[in-house]
Amino acid sequence: MAALAPPVAEVRSAVRRSLTGLPAGATVLVACSGGADSLALAAATAFVAPRLGLRPGLVSVDHGLQPGSAGRAAEVVKWAADAGLDPAQAVGVTVAGRPGGPEAAAREARYRALVECAREHRAVALLTGHTRDDQAETVLLALARGAGPRGLAGMPQRRELSGVPLLRPLLDVGREQTRAACAALGLTPWDDPHNTDPAYARARVRHDLLPELVRVLGRGVVTNLARTARLVAEDTAALDDLAAAALAAARVADGLAVAALTDLPPAVRTRVLHAWARELGASAAALSYRHVLALDALVTAWHGQGPVHLPGGLCVSRSAGRLTLAG
């Protein structure tokens, strides 16, 4: 028997680690674009899942934005069905124009369709092919836009999306490995032209910035950026726990007691205010650093200023030593 190619073994091990412990008999669904990362993931899942008593399936979303996209999704699905993935399904979505550009709209439509599919098939996990290189790019982009620790923490290995667990089994695997795994298995991945289009910041980071960083600082850069994300994520989780306890302690019937907030470290206090604003109904996407700073000024730089306006038409004011929702 031919020896197993190391990249294939590496991708399979990563998938095994991610899927171990899921309930036997359950369906796990791979989100596959046909690109090297998600194709390697799908092939590994087709191999590993049945050995763990799980049922592997695949869904490929056709955004309808490029010529031939429906044919490509159909090819992925045909390959998947032959590889034993069931369901193997293509789903078309309509991408509406919206602020943030077509990429943002496509991502939103894609995740909505993927979650619907996962629900329909009662999947216990939806798997995406994000790699260590994607993580490094995410960290660099977050650093450049001043996103703070929440951005620098990058993508988690696991999160919930509208009640569906989303897993990223390849977050510790390099992109080179997924390409090599596809080659070793005789699979021909599709190369998304968007991934090389310099109009997109991520494509510029991928093709210009990261290779330059590797050239200047050495090959460890990608792994080190991904490790930074993991370390920041741990610290951020600890600060979030402290903030949750501080928020509970600051609550009064109609808002928050300023005296309970004043002496908190800024990193905890701003988290308390962010979490409270979210509770009041401000959407995470619309709530900016500027809003949180304005709330913080009601606590730490109080000179009788007027209310703070938050996204969603919310209005917070300070009176009698409390922050309350006005109106």
Ligand SMILES: Nc1ncnc2c1ncn2[C@@H]1O[C@H](COP(=O)(O)OP(=O)(O)OP(=O)(O)O)[C@@H](O)[C@H]1O
């Ligand atoms: N059209 C799609 N249908 C289904 N899943 C998708 C689609 N596009 C992206 N995904 C999922 O989201 C992940 C990240 O996609 P993205 O395009 O950001 O990265 P990528 O590095 O180009 O990945 P890939 O090489 O798998 O296309 C993919 O690995 C895949 O799991």
